[in-house]
Amino acid sequence: MDIKQLKFLCALDETRHFGQAAVRCHVTQPTLSMRLRNLEEELGLELVRRGQRFEGFTEAGERVLAWARSLLAAHDGLYAEAAACRGQLVGTLRLGLVPLAGFDPMRLIELFAQRHPELRFQLYALSSENILEGLARNQLDLGLSYLDRLDREHFEGLELASTRMGLLHDCRHFQFDSPSLAWEALADLPLGLLATGMHFRQSIDHGFRSRGLTPQPRLETDAVHQLLQAVERGLCCAIMPLGSGLDAQGEHFTLTPIEDARTLSPLGLIIRRGEPRSALAEACFHEAATLLDGSPGE
Known part of the structure; x- marks a missing residue:
């Protein structure tokens, strides 16, 4: 057994795909598969469930995988510790x-x-x-x-x-005269929001709900870059954190603070x-x- 076999095993867990794991480890797929079979033979256990493609780990594989992660962490930690001793x-x-x-x-x-x-x-x-x-x-x-x-x-x-919120908009499409905005001013705007269930979205929903407001988002996504694209094209405005640097992502972006708007945590x-x-x-x-x-x- 060597450290590379453990890296191959963990890469397979992270990618759930033999080809992608091989690319991540800078080896060919046949090499990765062969080294994993060698590991199985050495341990006398079937670790990986195989079909036409990767189908997951066996129960024994999951247990070995937990040890592999710990050993890799200790391996990396040893080198990091030695470097730390050198400053x-x-x-x-x-x-x-x-x-x-x-x-x-x-x-x-x-x-x-x-x-x-x-x-x-x-x-x-x-x-x-x-x-x-x-x-x-x-x-x-x-x-x-x-x-x-x-x-x-x-x-x-x-x-x-403590994360404060603001309204991100493209000044070519939306303009606001006030230096800050109330929640009530946002309810009727075309809004782009993160998908429900995400922590930042939960804080937004709480901000509206606690004031008896029910906005109808124009766009919902779990990808921040899609929100930024939609704002730049004037499809919507987006509620974003202040201090995140996101307002610098567009030449015409403006991030206007929202009054009494913070994340729940x-x-x-x-x-x-x-x-x-x-x-x-x-x-x-x-x-x-x-x-x-x-x-x-x-």
Whole structure:
């Protein structure tokens, strides 16, 4: 058994596709399949259910997969720990982000990148539930998500921002004279919103519902870039977080604050408490507290 076989196994879990797993691992599909069969023979277990395509893992495969993730995390942690002892942060930081976070993640990435030129980053747009799952399964190092209902026994959170909301619009299509807008002024506008069930959308729905308002969204999507495209083309306005940097994505975008509009929960940086915990993740988490003064932003 070698570390590459474990990487192949975890890549297959993440992609759920033999070809995509092979591409991610920079090998051919036959090579990946052969190495996984070698692992099965060595362990004396069938790990992968195969048909015409990948059909999932056997029960034994799921159990071995959990150990593989832990071993890979420990392997990466060893190299990160050695680098930290040399005063360096190296490796790849895997960061899960909720859509429409009221904190510009590039602010954090830029701080890390300036201080640690050898550090690389993988960013994943995920729901808050998937971020916690990814942290628990060692598929993510850190999460940028909401702190409500956070299980403090298993996760540690650093509050970053109390997310305020504004109305994003393209000034070629919509114009507002007021420096801020009331919820009542938004109810009849053609709105583009994230899909129901997403945390930011829940906060928007609460803002309207608590005032007895029932807007009829013109467009709903789970993709932020589609919201931005629709706003730029004048199809709708969108409720977005202030301080997210999204208003800089369009030449004619304007983000007007909404009065008394905040998400239901503050945003925070999250790390798992349990071992094995990535040395890289731990170093970045504590460095973030120092770089950002550990105080909530606006």
